[in-house]
Amino acid sequence: MRTSHGIAVALSAGFRLATAAPCGESSLLWVTTYPVGAGAGKLLTLKLDQATLQSVAESDTCGPFPSWLTQADDVLYCVNEAWGGANGDLSALQIADDLTLAKLSGGQTVGGPVSTHVYGEGGRGLAVADYAGGGIDTFDITDPAAIAVIKSRVYPAPSDNLPEPRNQARPHEAILDPTGDFLVFPDLGADLLRVLKVNKETLETTDTTSHEFARGTGPRHGAFFKSGDKTFFYVACELSNLLQGFAVTYNDDQTLSFTQVYNATTHGDETALPAGTSAAELYLAPNSNFITLSSRNEASLQYTLANGTEVASDPLITFSINAESGALTHVQTAPAGGINPRHFSFSQDGSRVASALQSDGRVVVFERDTASGKIGKAVAEVAVEGMPNFVMFKQ
Numbered sequence: 001m002r003t004s005h006g007i008a009v010a011l012s013a014g015f016r017l018a019t020a021a022p023c024g025e026s027s028l029l030w031v032t033t034y035p036v037g038a039g040a041g042k043l044l045t046l047k048l049d050q051a052t053l054q055s056v057a058e059s060d061t062c063g064p065f066p067s068w069l070t071q072a073d074d075v076l077y078c079v080n081e082a083w084g085g086a087n088g089d090l091s092a093l094q095i096a097d098d099l100t101l102a103k104l105s106g107g108q109t110v111g112g113p114v115s116t117h118v119y120g121e122g123g124r125g126l127a128v129a130d131y132a133g134g135g136i137d138t139f140d141i142t143d144p145a146a147i148a149v150i151k152s153r154v155y156p157a158p159s160d161n162l163p164e165p166r167n168q169a170r171p172h173e174a175i176l177d178p179t180g181d182f183l184v185f186p187d188l189g190a191d192l193l194r195v196l197k198v199n200k201e202t203l204e205t206t207d208t209t210s211h212e213f214a215r216g217t218g219p220r221h222g223a224f225f226k227s228g229d230k231t232f233f234y235v236a237c238e239l240s241n242l243l244q245g246f247a248v249t250y251n252d253d254q255t256l257s258f259t260q261v262y263n264a265t266t267h268g269d270e271t272a273l274p275a276g277t278s279a280a281e282l283y284l285a286p287n288s289n290f291i292t293l294s295s296r297n298e299a300s301l302q303y304t305l306a307n308g309t310e311v312a313s314d315p316l317i318t319f320s321i322n323a324e325s326g327a328l329t330h331v332q333t334a335p336a337g338g339i340n341p342r343h344f345s346f347s348q349d350g351s352r353v354a355s356a357l358q359s360d361g362r363v364v365v366f367e368r369d370t371a372s373g374k375i376g377k378a379v380a381e382v383a384v385e386g387m388p389n390f391v392m393f394k395q
Ligand SMILES: *[C@@H]1O[C@H](CO)[C@@H](O)[C@H](O)[C@H]1NC(C)=O
Pocket: 214, 242, 260, 263, 264, 265, 270
Protein backbone atom coordinates (compact mmCIF):
# COMPACT_ATOMS: atom_id res chain seq x y z
CA MET A 1 0.00 0.00 0.00
CA ARG A 2 1.43 3.33 -1.02
CA THR A 3 1.21 5.93 1.73
CA SER A 4 3.27 8.61 0.05
CA HIS A 5 1.98 12.09 -0.31
CA GLY A 6 -1.68 13.08 -0.44
CA ILE A 7 -3.43 9.94 0.71
CA ALA A 8 -3.12 7.27 3.30
CA VAL A 9 -5.55 4.42 3.10
CA ALA A 10 -6.97 3.10 6.34
CA LEU A 11 -7.91 -0.54 6.21
CA SER A 12 -11.14 -1.31 8.00
CA ALA A 13 -9.49 -3.82 10.30
CA GLY A 14 -6.22 -2.00 10.54
CA PHE A 15 -6.84 1.05 12.72
CA ARG A 16 -4.16 2.06 15.18
CA LEU A 17 -1.61 -0.55 14.29
CA ALA A 18 0.98 2.19 14.30
CA THR A 19 3.41 2.25 17.15
CA ALA A 20 5.52 5.18 18.24
CA ALA A 21 9.01 5.47 16.80
CA PRO A 22 11.67 4.54 19.31
CA CYS A 23 12.85 7.63 21.15
CA GLY A 24 16.23 8.90 20.11
CA GLU A 25 16.11 7.53 16.59
CA SER A 26 17.07 10.23 14.10
CA SER A 27 15.05 10.97 11.00
CA LEU A 28 15.34 13.16 7.94
CA LEU A 29 12.84 15.59 6.50
CA TRP A 30 12.49 17.28 3.11
CA VAL A 31 11.50 20.93 3.02
CA THR A 32 10.92 23.33 0.14
CA THR A 33 10.94 27.11 0.45
CA TYR A 34 9.60 29.98 -1.58
CA PRO A 35 12.08 32.82 -2.03
CA VAL A 36 11.97 36.11 -0.15
CA GLY A 37 12.54 39.16 -2.33
CA ALA A 38 14.94 38.48 -5.18
CA GLY A 39 16.35 35.32 -3.57
CA ALA A 40 15.77 31.77 -4.73
CA GLY A 41 13.77 29.08 -2.99
CA LYS A 42 15.57 25.90 -1.96
CA LEU A 43 15.08 22.23 -1.33
CA LEU A 44 16.40 21.55 2.17
CA THR A 45 17.23 18.32 3.97
CA LEU A 46 16.66 18.57 7.72
CA LYS A 47 17.90 16.12 10.32
CA LEU A 48 15.91 15.49 13.48
CA ASP A 49 18.11 14.06 16.22
CA GLN A 50 16.56 13.98 19.70
CA ALA A 51 15.53 17.61 20.29
CA THR A 52 17.75 19.02 17.54
CA LEU A 53 16.42 19.89 14.11
CA GLN A 54 18.93 21.31 11.67
CA SER A 55 19.51 21.75 7.96
CA VAL A 56 22.16 19.27 6.75
CA ALA A 57 21.93 19.86 2.99
CA GLU A 58 20.41 22.32 0.55
CA SER A 59 19.84 22.19 -3.15
CA ASP A 60 18.67 24.45 -5.96
CA THR A 61 18.27 21.62 -8.50
CA CYS A 62 14.48 22.02 -8.53
CA GLY A 63 14.52 25.66 -9.61
CA PRO A 64 13.80 28.90 -7.71
CA PHE A 65 10.14 28.24 -6.72
CA PRO A 66 9.90 24.66 -5.42
CA SER A 67 6.43 24.02 -4.00
CA TRP A 68 5.83 20.27 -3.52
CA LEU A 69 7.67 16.95 -3.32
CA THR A 70 6.75 13.31 -3.85
CA GLN A 71 9.24 10.60 -2.87
CA ALA A 72 9.21 7.28 -4.75
CA ASP A 73 11.96 4.96 -3.47
CA ASP A 74 15.25 6.84 -3.92
CA VAL A 75 13.87 9.44 -6.31
CA LEU A 76 12.38 12.76 -5.26
CA TYR A 77 9.94 14.41 -7.69
CA CYS A 78 9.96 18.18 -7.24
CA VAL A 79 7.83 20.82 -8.97
CA ASN A 80 9.03 24.36 -9.61
CA GLU A 81 6.02 26.67 -9.46
CA ALA A 82 7.95 29.26 -11.54
CA TRP A 83 5.98 32.30 -10.37
CA GLY A 84 4.96 34.48 -13.31
CA GLY A 85 6.21 31.96 -15.87
CA ALA A 86 4.12 30.51 -18.67
CA ASN A 87 5.11 27.00 -17.57
CA GLY A 88 6.45 25.17 -14.55
CA ASP A 89 8.85 22.24 -14.28
CA LEU A 90 8.92 18.76 -12.85
CA SER A 91 12.33 17.35 -11.89
CA ALA A 92 13.28 13.79 -10.98
CA LEU A 93 16.09 13.96 -8.43
CA GLN A 94 18.25 11.02 -7.41
CA ILE A 95 18.71 10.82 -3.62
CA ALA A 96 22.33 9.78 -3.08
CA ASP A 97 23.56 8.04 0.07
CA ASP A 98 25.26 11.30 1.10
CA LEU A 99 21.87 13.06 0.59
CA THR A 100 22.99 15.09 -2.42
CA LEU A 101 20.28 15.44 -5.05
CA ALA A 102 21.26 15.02 -8.69
CA LYS A 103 18.79 15.81 -11.46
CA LEU A 104 18.05 12.67 -13.49
CA SER A 105 15.59 14.24 -15.93
CA GLY A 106 12.89 16.89 -16.12
CA GLY A 107 9.84 18.00 -18.01
CA GLN A 108 7.64 21.02 -18.58
CA THR A 109 4.25 21.38 -16.90
CA VAL A 110 1.37 23.80 -17.36
CA GLY A 111 1.97 26.99 -15.32
CA GLY A 112 2.16 26.98 -11.52
CA PRO A 113 2.42 23.32 -10.47
CA VAL A 114 1.65 22.91 -6.75
CA SER A 115 1.04 19.20 -6.07
CA THR A 116 2.00 15.78 -7.45
CA HIS A 117 0.84 12.22 -6.88
CA VAL A 118 2.09 8.84 -8.10
CA TYR A 119 -0.50 6.62 -9.83
CA GLY A 120 -0.78 3.55 -12.05
CA GLU A 121 0.57 0.00 -11.86
CA GLY A 122 4.03 -0.12 -10.35
CA GLY A 123 3.83 3.60 -9.56
CA ARG A 124 4.81 4.42 -13.15
CA GLY A 125 2.64 7.54 -13.50
CA LEU A 126 2.80 10.95 -11.82
CA ALA A 127 -0.08 13.45 -11.89
CA VAL A 128 0.51 17.19 -11.44
CA ALA A 129 -2.01 19.87 -10.38
CA ASP A 130 -1.26 23.26 -12.00
CA TYR A 131 -2.84 26.13 -10.05
CA ALA A 132 -1.74 29.23 -11.96
CA GLY A 133 -2.13 27.69 -15.41
CA GLY A 134 -5.45 25.99 -14.69
CA GLY A 135 -4.44 22.52 -15.79
CA ILE A 136 -3.32 19.00 -15.04
CA ASP A 137 -0.34 17.05 -16.39
CA THR A 138 0.36 13.35 -16.35
CA PHE A 139 3.91 12.02 -16.69
CA ASP A 140 5.34 8.59 -17.39
CA ILE A 141 8.02 8.11 -14.72
CA THR A 142 8.82 4.45 -15.55
CA ASP A 143 12.42 5.55 -16.08
CA PRO A 144 13.21 8.46 -13.72
CA ALA A 145 16.15 9.33 -15.98
CA ALA A 146 13.75 9.92 -18.90
CA ILE A 147 10.42 11.18 -17.54
CA ALA A 148 7.97 12.13 -20.30
CA VAL A 149 4.70 14.04 -20.46
CA ILE A 150 1.76 11.77 -21.28
CA LYS A 151 -0.80 14.55 -21.48
CA SER A 152 -1.13 18.20 -20.44
CA ARG A 153 -4.61 19.67 -20.14
CA VAL A 154 -5.70 23.28 -19.64
CA TYR A 155 -9.33 23.73 -18.60
CA PRO A 156 -11.53 26.53 -19.92
CA ALA A 157 -12.34 29.39 -17.53
CA PRO A 158 -15.77 29.42 -15.87
CA SER A 159 -18.14 31.63 -17.87
CA ASP A 160 -19.32 33.84 -14.98
CA ASN A 161 -16.39 36.30 -15.09
CA LEU A 162 -15.79 36.39 -11.34
CA PRO A 163 -12.69 38.10 -9.93
CA GLU A 164 -9.42 36.26 -9.25
CA PRO A 165 -8.97 33.51 -8.09
CA ARG A 166 -12.40 32.39 -9.35
CA ASN A 167 -11.70 33.72 -12.86
CA GLN A 168 -10.20 30.43 -14.07
CA ALA A 169 -9.70 26.76 -13.31
CA ARG A 170 -7.22 26.28 -10.45
CA PRO A 171 -6.52 22.62 -9.68
CA HIS A 172 -4.79 22.67 -6.29
CA GLU A 173 -3.97 19.08 -5.41
CA ALA A 174 -3.58 15.68 -7.06
CA ILE A 175 -5.17 12.91 -4.95
CA LEU A 176 -5.49 9.20 -5.73
CA ASP A 177 -8.63 7.35 -4.57
CA PRO A 178 -8.20 4.17 -2.48
CA THR A 179 -8.78 1.89 -5.50
CA GLY A 180 -6.18 3.71 -7.60
CA ASP A 181 -8.75 3.94 -10.41
CA PHE A 182 -9.46 7.67 -10.05
CA LEU A 183 -7.41 10.83 -9.62
CA VAL A 184 -9.27 13.67 -7.91
CA PHE A 185 -8.28 17.34 -8.14
CA PRO A 186 -9.97 20.00 -5.97
CA ASP A 187 -10.29 23.03 -8.30
CA LEU A 188 -10.31 26.17 -6.16
CA GLY A 189 -11.13 28.54 -9.02
CA ALA A 190 -13.91 26.61 -10.76
CA ASP A 191 -15.37 25.16 -7.51
CA LEU A 192 -15.15 21.58 -8.71
CA LEU A 193 -13.72 18.24 -7.80
CA ARG A 194 -12.30 17.19 -11.15
CA VAL A 195 -12.29 13.40 -11.44
CA LEU A 196 -10.05 11.56 -13.89
CA LYS A 197 -10.53 7.84 -14.57
CA VAL A 198 -7.15 6.09 -14.60
CA ASN A 199 -6.07 3.27 -16.87
CA LYS A 200 -3.57 1.76 -14.46
CA GLU A 201 -1.81 -0.18 -17.19
CA THR A 202 -1.46 2.42 -19.97
CA LEU A 203 -1.39 5.41 -17.52
CA GLU A 204 -3.94 7.16 -19.72
CA THR A 205 -6.50 9.33 -17.93
CA THR A 206 -9.99 10.41 -18.96
CA ASP A 207 -11.99 13.34 -17.57
CA THR A 208 -15.27 12.14 -16.04
CA THR A 209 -18.15 13.86 -14.26
CA SER A 210 -16.98 16.54 -11.80
CA HIS A 211 -18.56 17.26 -8.44
CA GLU A 212 -19.76 20.89 -8.24
CA PHE A 213 -19.52 23.06 -5.13
CA ALA A 214 -21.43 26.26 -4.46
CA ARG A 215 -19.61 29.12 -6.20
CA GLY A 216 -16.97 30.63 -3.90
CA THR A 217 -16.42 27.49 -1.79
CA GLY A 218 -12.83 27.24 -3.04
CA PRO A 219 -11.93 23.55 -2.48
CA ARG A 220 -8.15 23.28 -1.97
CA HIS A 221 -6.86 20.02 -0.45
CA GLY A 222 -8.54 16.77 0.54
CA ALA A 223 -8.18 13.15 1.58
CA PHE A 224 -10.03 9.86 1.20
CA PHE A 225 -10.95 7.55 4.07
CA LYS A 226 -11.95 3.95 3.45
CA SER A 227 -13.83 1.89 5.99
CA GLY A 228 -15.04 -1.57 4.96
CA ASP A 229 -17.09 -1.07 1.81
CA LYS A 230 -17.58 2.64 2.52
CA THR A 231 -15.45 5.44 1.14
CA PHE A 232 -15.53 9.04 2.33
CA PHE A 233 -13.78 12.15 1.05
CA TYR A 234 -12.96 15.29 3.06
CA VAL A 235 -11.94 18.63 1.64
CA ALA A 236 -10.63 21.85 3.20
CA CYS A 237 -12.01 24.83 1.29
CA GLU A 238 -9.70 27.84 1.22
CA LEU A 239 -12.09 30.59 0.08
CA SER A 240 -15.03 29.73 2.38
CA ASN A 241 -13.00 28.12 5.21
CA LEU A 242 -15.46 25.23 5.19
CA LEU A 243 -14.60 21.61 5.91
CA GLN A 244 -16.88 19.35 3.88
CA GLY A 245 -17.22 15.57 3.96
CA PHE A 246 -18.79 13.31 1.33
CA ALA A 247 -19.80 9.68 0.96
CA VAL A 248 -18.28 8.47 -2.30
CA THR A 249 -20.24 6.22 -4.67
CA TYR A 250 -18.53 4.25 -7.44
CA ASN A 251 -20.87 4.15 -10.42
CA ASP A 252 -20.00 0.97 -12.34
CA ASP A 253 -16.37 1.92 -11.68
CA GLN A 254 -16.68 4.60 -14.39
CA THR A 255 -17.55 7.75 -12.43
CA LEU A 256 -17.70 8.93 -8.81
CA SER A 257 -20.59 10.64 -7.02
CA PHE A 258 -20.13 12.68 -3.85
CA THR A 259 -22.98 12.98 -1.32
CA GLN A 260 -22.43 15.49 1.45
CA VAL A 261 -22.25 13.97 4.96
CA TYR A 262 -20.56 16.85 6.81
CA ASN A 263 -20.34 20.63 6.41
CA ALA A 264 -19.00 23.10 8.99
CA THR A 265 -16.24 25.65 9.34
CA THR A 266 -12.66 24.37 9.45
CA HIS A 267 -13.06 24.60 13.25
CA GLY A 268 -16.00 22.23 13.15
CA ASP A 269 -18.67 24.76 14.10
CA GLU A 270 -20.71 27.64 12.67
CA THR A 271 -18.73 30.55 14.16
CA ALA A 272 -17.40 33.00 11.57
CA LEU A 273 -13.60 32.97 11.29
CA PRO A 274 -11.43 36.11 11.45
CA ALA A 275 -10.99 38.04 8.18
CA GLY A 276 -7.95 36.78 6.28
CA THR A 277 -8.34 33.16 7.47
CA SER A 278 -7.33 30.77 4.72
CA ALA A 279 -7.59 26.97 5.03
CA ALA A 280 -4.57 25.13 3.62
CA GLU A 281 -3.63 21.47 4.10
CA LEU A 282 -5.66 18.38 5.04
CA TYR A 283 -4.48 14.79 5.65
CA LEU A 284 -5.76 11.54 7.02
CA ALA A 285 -3.29 10.44 9.70
CA PRO A 286 -1.61 7.10 8.84
CA ASN A 287 -3.60 3.96 9.78
CA SER A 288 -6.26 5.96 11.58
CA ASN A 289 -9.66 7.58 11.41
CA PHE A 290 -8.31 11.05 12.25
CA ILE A 291 -8.01 13.93 9.82
CA THR A 292 -6.01 17.06 10.57
CA LEU A 293 -6.14 20.36 8.67
CA SER A 294 -4.20 23.61 8.84
CA SER A 295 -5.69 27.09 8.84
CA ARG A 296 -3.66 30.19 8.01
CA ASN A 297 -3.54 33.79 9.22
CA GLU A 298 -5.77 33.43 12.29
CA ALA A 299 -3.04 34.08 14.93
CA SER A 300 -5.61 32.66 17.35
CA LEU A 301 -3.21 30.64 19.53
CA GLN A 302 0.19 30.94 21.22
CA TYR A 303 3.31 28.87 20.64
CA THR A 304 6.31 28.92 22.97
CA LEU A 305 9.62 28.93 21.09
CA ALA A 306 12.48 26.75 22.35
CA ASN A 307 14.04 29.87 23.93
CA GLY A 308 10.87 30.55 25.94
CA THR A 309 9.51 33.44 23.86
CA GLU A 310 5.77 33.27 23.17
CA VAL A 311 4.70 33.94 19.58
CA ALA A 312 1.32 33.98 17.85
CA SER A 313 0.29 30.77 16.13
CA ASP A 314 -2.26 29.47 13.66
CA PRO A 315 -4.01 26.16 14.37
CA LEU A 316 -3.76 22.53 13.32
CA ILE A 317 -7.28 21.17 13.83
CA THR A 318 -8.02 17.46 14.28
CA PHE A 319 -11.30 15.55 13.84
CA SER A 320 -12.24 11.90 14.23
CA ILE A 321 -14.28 10.22 11.53
CA ASN A 322 -17.36 8.15 12.33
CA ALA A 323 -16.60 5.12 10.14
CA GLU A 324 -20.32 4.37 9.62
CA SER A 325 -21.71 7.81 8.77
CA GLY A 326 -18.60 9.74 7.78
CA ALA A 327 -19.56 12.51 10.22
CA LEU A 328 -16.72 14.33 11.98
CA THR A 329 -16.18 15.09 15.67
CA HIS A 330 -13.76 17.83 16.70
CA VAL A 331 -10.84 16.38 18.69
CA GLN A 332 -8.31 19.19 19.14
CA THR A 333 -7.24 22.66 18.04
CA ALA A 334 -3.46 22.80 18.56
CA PRO A 335 -0.82 25.45 17.79
CA ALA A 336 0.92 24.88 14.44
CA GLY A 337 4.09 26.57 15.76
CA GLY A 338 3.63 29.97 14.13
CA ILE A 339 1.91 31.77 11.29
CA ASN A 340 0.91 30.46 7.87
CA PRO A 341 1.17 26.64 8.10
CA ARG A 342 0.80 26.18 4.34
CA HIS A 343 1.82 22.57 4.73
CA PHE A 344 2.31 19.95 7.42
CA SER A 345 2.62 16.17 7.34
CA PHE A 346 2.78 13.08 9.52
CA SER A 347 5.71 10.72 10.04
CA GLN A 348 5.06 7.28 8.55
CA ASP A 349 3.90 5.84 11.88
CA GLY A 350 1.89 8.94 12.82
CA SER A 351 3.88 9.62 16.00
CA ARG A 352 5.22 12.98 14.77
CA VAL A 353 3.80 15.97 12.89
CA ALA A 354 6.05 18.39 11.00
CA SER A 355 4.70 21.88 10.32
CA ALA A 356 6.05 24.44 7.79
CA LEU A 357 5.35 28.01 8.91
CA GLN A 358 5.65 29.99 5.70
CA SER A 359 5.39 33.49 7.17
CA ASP A 360 7.68 32.81 10.16
CA GLY A 361 10.50 30.97 8.34
CA ARG A 362 10.25 28.11 10.83
CA VAL A 363 9.75 24.35 10.76
CA VAL A 364 8.49 22.64 13.93
CA VAL A 365 8.19 18.92 14.70
CA PHE A 366 5.57 17.93 17.29
CA GLU A 367 4.84 14.73 19.18
CA ARG A 368 1.54 13.06 18.33
CA ASP A 369 -0.44 10.48 20.28
CA THR A 370 -1.59 7.94 17.68
CA ALA A 371 -4.36 6.59 19.94
CA SER A 372 -6.10 9.92 20.70
CA GLY A 373 -5.04 11.69 17.48
CA LYS A 374 -3.87 14.64 19.59
CA ILE A 375 -0.78 16.66 18.76
CA GLY A 376 1.48 17.10 21.78
CA LYS A 377 4.45 19.23 22.67
CA ALA A 378 7.12 20.44 20.25
CA VAL A 379 10.04 18.04 19.84
CA ALA A 380 12.28 20.47 17.95
CA GLU A 381 12.19 23.59 15.77
CA VAL A 382 14.49 25.29 13.31
CA ALA A 383 14.58 28.68 11.61
CA VAL A 384 15.04 28.39 7.83
CA GLU A 385 15.83 30.98 5.21
CA GLY A 386 13.00 31.90 2.87
CA MET A 387 9.39 30.82 3.30
CA PRO A 388 8.95 27.09 4.06
CA ASN A 389 5.92 25.92 2.10
CA PHE A 390 6.21 22.13 2.32
CA VAL A 391 7.66 19.56 4.76
CA MET A 392 7.66 15.76 4.73
CA PHE A 393 9.51 12.97 6.47
CA LYS A 394 11.96 11.07 4.25
CA GLN A 395 10.72 7.53 3.65
C1 LIG B 1 -22.22 24.67 4.49
O1 LIG B 1 -22.27 25.46 5.68
C2 LIG B 1 -22.15 26.86 5.42
C3 LIG B 1 -21.99 27.56 6.75
O2 LIG B 1 -22.90 27.11 7.69
C4 LIG B 1 -23.37 27.32 4.62
O3 LIG B 1 -23.27 28.70 4.35
C5 LIG B 1 -23.39 26.56 3.32
O4 LIG B 1 -24.56 26.89 2.60
C6 LIG B 1 -23.35 25.04 3.57
N1 LIG B 1 -23.19 24.40 2.29
C7 LIG B 1 -23.80 23.27 1.97
C8 LIG B 1 -23.51 22.78 0.59
O5 LIG B 1 -24.50 22.66 2.72
